Every structure is written in C-alpha cells, then in structure tokens.
Amino acid sequence: MTNPITLASDDLPFDVDQWARLEAVLPGSLLRVDIADDAALAAALQNAEIAILKSDLDARILTGPKLKWVHCNHAGLTKSARPEVFQRGLIVTGSAGRSGPALAEHVMMFSLLLCSGYPAFFEAQKRHEWRREPEMENLHALSGRTMAIVGMGHTGKALALRAKAFDMTVLGYRRRDAPAPEGVDRMYSSDKGEGLDALLEQADILALVVNLSDATHHLIGAPELARMKRSSILVNLARGPVVDQDALLVALTEGRIAGAGLDVTTPEPLPPGHPLWDAPNTLITPHFTASLPDRSERSLGMILDNIRRYRAGEEMLNRISEEDLWSKG
Numbered sequence: 634m635t636n637p638i639t640l641a642s643d644d645l646p647f648d649v650d651q652w653a654r655l656e657a658v659l660p661g662s663l664l665r666v667d668i669a670d671d672a673a674l675a676a677a678l679q680n681a682e683i684a685i686l687k688s689d690l691d692a693r694i695l696t697g698p699k700l701k702w703v704h705c706n707h708a709g710l711t712k713s714a715r716p717e718v719f720q721r722g723l724i725v726t727g728s729a730g731r732s733g734p735a736l737a738e739h740v741m742m743f744s745l746l747l748c749s750g751y752p753a754f755f756e757a758q759k760r761h762e763w764r765r766e767p768e769m770e771n772l773h774a775l776s777g778r779t780m781a782i783v784g785m786g787h788t789g790k791a792l793a794l795r796a797k798a799f800d801m802t803v804l805g806y807r808r809r810d811a812p813a814p815e816g817v818d819r820m821y822s823s824d825k826g827e828g829l830d831a832l833l834e835q836a837d838i839l840a841l842v843v844n845l846s847d848a849t850h851h852l853i854g855a856p857e858l859a860r861m862k863r864s865s866i867l868v869n870l871a872r873g874p875v876v877d878q879d880a881l882l883v884a885l886t887e888g889r890i891a892g893a894g895l896d897v898t899t900p901e902p903l904p905p906g907h908p909l910w911d912a913p914n915t916l917i918t919p920h921f922t923a924s925l926p927d928r929s930e931r932s933l934g935m936i937l938d939n940i941r942r943y944r945a946g947e948e949m950l951n952r953i954s955e956e957d958l959w960s961k962g
C-alpha cells in the first residue's frame with residue numbers, strides 16, 4: 634500500500650521518539666515543514682493528502698489539489714473549520730479531549746476560589762490584614778450546590794465526575810438526547826426542544842465548555858444572565874465569544890450575578906485598560922490551564938488512531954461537523 638503524502642508542521646509538541654512513531658506509520662511519506670515558512674508550507678500543500686498541524690490555521694491557506702484531511706492539534710477549531718473547507722470536501726479533525734481533565738480542574742479551581750471568597754482573602758493577605766468582613770461570611774461550600782455544564786464533550790464529562798465527587802447536583806446540556814453520562818443527575822438537550830432556562834435558573838455555577846460555533850456565539854447574553862441567580866457564578870473555559878462580554882460586565886457590575894471565572898475573553902489578550910479586569914469578584918486567567926503530564930502523548934495517540942481510521946475508511950475521532958462551524962469570526 635502506498636502511503637499518502639503527509640505534511641506535519643514542525644512545531645507539533647513531539648519529542649524525538651514521538652516523531653519516530655509518527656514516521657513509522659508513514660514511512661517515506663512524511664514531510665516535516667517549518668510552519669513559519671509560508672513558501673515551504675504552500676509547496677508542501679501542493680503534494681500532501683493529509684496535513685497534521687499544531688495550529689488552527691486559516692481555512693484560506695488549507696488548499697492543495699490532493700488535500701483530503703486536515704488535523705489541527707487544538708480542541709476548539711474556529712479558523713480552519715469554516716464553510717469553504719467543507720465546500721471543498723475536506724475532512725477536518727481536532728484534538729478535543731487532550732486537556733479535558735485539566736480544563737475540568739480549572740473550572741473546579743475557579744468555583745472553589747470564588748465560592749470560598751478567596752479573592753478578598755488574598756487581597757487582605759497581601760495587605761497583611763487578618764480581616765473578616767461581613768460579606769466574607771456569606772460564603773458557600775460547593776457541597777450541596779448545583780453545577781450546570783453546557784457542552785458534554787470530553788471536558789463536560791470530566792467536570793461532571795469532579796463536581797459529583799464534591800457532592801454537587803450536576804446538570805448537563807448538549808445537543809443530542811442520550812443517556813446521562815456518569816455523574817450527571819439530569820441532562821437537557823436542544824434536540825428535545827429544551828433550552829438553557831432550567832440550567833440558568835438552577836445553577837450555582839454555570840460552566841461553559843462548549844465549542845464556539847454560529848450556534849453558540851453569545852449563547853450567554855443579557856437575557857440569560859438575567860435568569861441566573863444573583864448568588865451564581867459564571868465560568869467560561871470555552872471561547873470568549875460564547876459570552877456577550879459587554880452584557881457580562883453589566884451583570885457583574887450591577888451584582889446581577891455574584892462573580893465570574895474566565896480563562897477566555899474577547900479579545901485575547903485582554904487589553905490592559907479593559908474594564909473586565911476590575912469587574913467585581915472576577916478571576917481572569919490568560920487562556921492558560923495546567924498541562925496534563927501526558928498531553929502530547931494524548932495528541933499523538935489521537936493522530937495515530939485517526940491515520941488508521943482514515944486508511945480503513947472508518948469514522949474518525951473528533952471530526953468537525955458542519956454543526957460546529959464558526960463562520961463569523
């Protein structure tokens with residue numbers, strides 16, 4: 634069997650042994666390309682049937698007469714998964730799930746810090762003050778409270794298990810109606826005609842771990858924030874535009890919700906003068922979560938499995954569907 638010519642971007646996070654394992658399944662047909670070299674990339678795309686990339690590259694670049702499959706080593710693809718790519722019949726896959734447990738921990742970190750009033754304690758500590766303000770006493774343990782999860786993919790499922798281990802009630806929201814994953818007390822789905830209202834109304838923590846697509850752009854805006862409890866907290870690990878950030882800023886400033894934990898913003902980086910930095914009870918991390926020790930191995934495993942599936946004509950892992958399209962950005 635001849636191997637398809639496969640372009641692999643040199644910036645993939647693989648060590649020598651991992652590169653050798655990739656080369657071993659594609660003997661004599663792997664083109665390693667310096668992604669910063671536009672001419673080398675364009676030339677390689679003329680011959681390649683498969684492109685394995687670290688970055689979520691712009692769909693306009695991803696053209697070649699023989700190109701059939703593009704893999705981007707990111708979970709959320711918004712630049713490559715564009716309408717023109719699907720019109721050209723390309724298969725697009727990503728690495729969703731390579732960081733699921735770490736993202737779930739980040740949601741738990743924001744939840745614990747915000748519900749335990751940690752930002753105010755930390756400010757007091759920096760001033761060397763032993764301080765118990767009345768509002769500091771109105772703090773909530775996670776146990777017995779409700780975690781509502783929007784997006785029940787790799788991260789959503791990992792988060793459900795962690796929230797359940799904290800004795801929380803766990804609600805989940807996804808597109809398709811299917812049995813509840815482990816740890817989820819009640820699933821809601823758009824296929825059953827259910828909207829987000831039940832989650833918004835019951836959530837103590839509303840966690841966004843969903844793809845950004847045309848369907849989820851500004852999924853949480855002023856009407857949704859108005860339905861949330863005043864004591865609730867919004868956590869966004871997905872992508873900035875899943876939230877209408879202007880509406881969030883108003884809700885935080887007016888005390889419509891009690892706080893926010895944001896690993897993603899609009900734009901990124903968030904400019905130094907942006908008012909969101911100073912929003913009440915808001916924690917911001919710079920799209921940066923802790924890494925799993927086997928993160929690159931998880932990526933390589935998905936790529937090797939998908940090469941096998943591609944050759945066998947089987948359904949591929951993490952294939953982006955037209956429903957996942959983000960055509961506005």
Ligand SMILES: NC(=O)c1ccc[n+]([C@@H]2O[C@H](COP(=O)([O-])OP(=O)(O)OC[C@H]3O[C@@H](n4cnc5c(N)ncnc54)[C@H](O)[C@@H]3O)[C@@H](O)[C@H]2O)c1
Pocket residue numbers: 708709710728729730731732733736783784785786787788789806807808823842843844845846848849870871872896897920921922
């Ligand atoms: N903050 C970070 O560093 C970071 C890292 C990785 C991923 N992410 C973001 O988190 C998202 C989730 O990551 P993952 O690895 O769990 O991906 P995933 O693809 O496994 O999960 C996403 C889930 O969202 C669901 N979904 C999509 N559109 C929906 C809709 N309209 N309504 C309900 N559910 C919908 C999908 O069906 C899927 O189950 C990614 O898409 C990415 O945007 C952020």
Ligand SMILES: O=C(O)[C@H](O)CO
Pocket residue numbers: 706707708709710
């Ligand atoms: O989608 C991902 O993999 C992370 O957010 C990094 O962009």
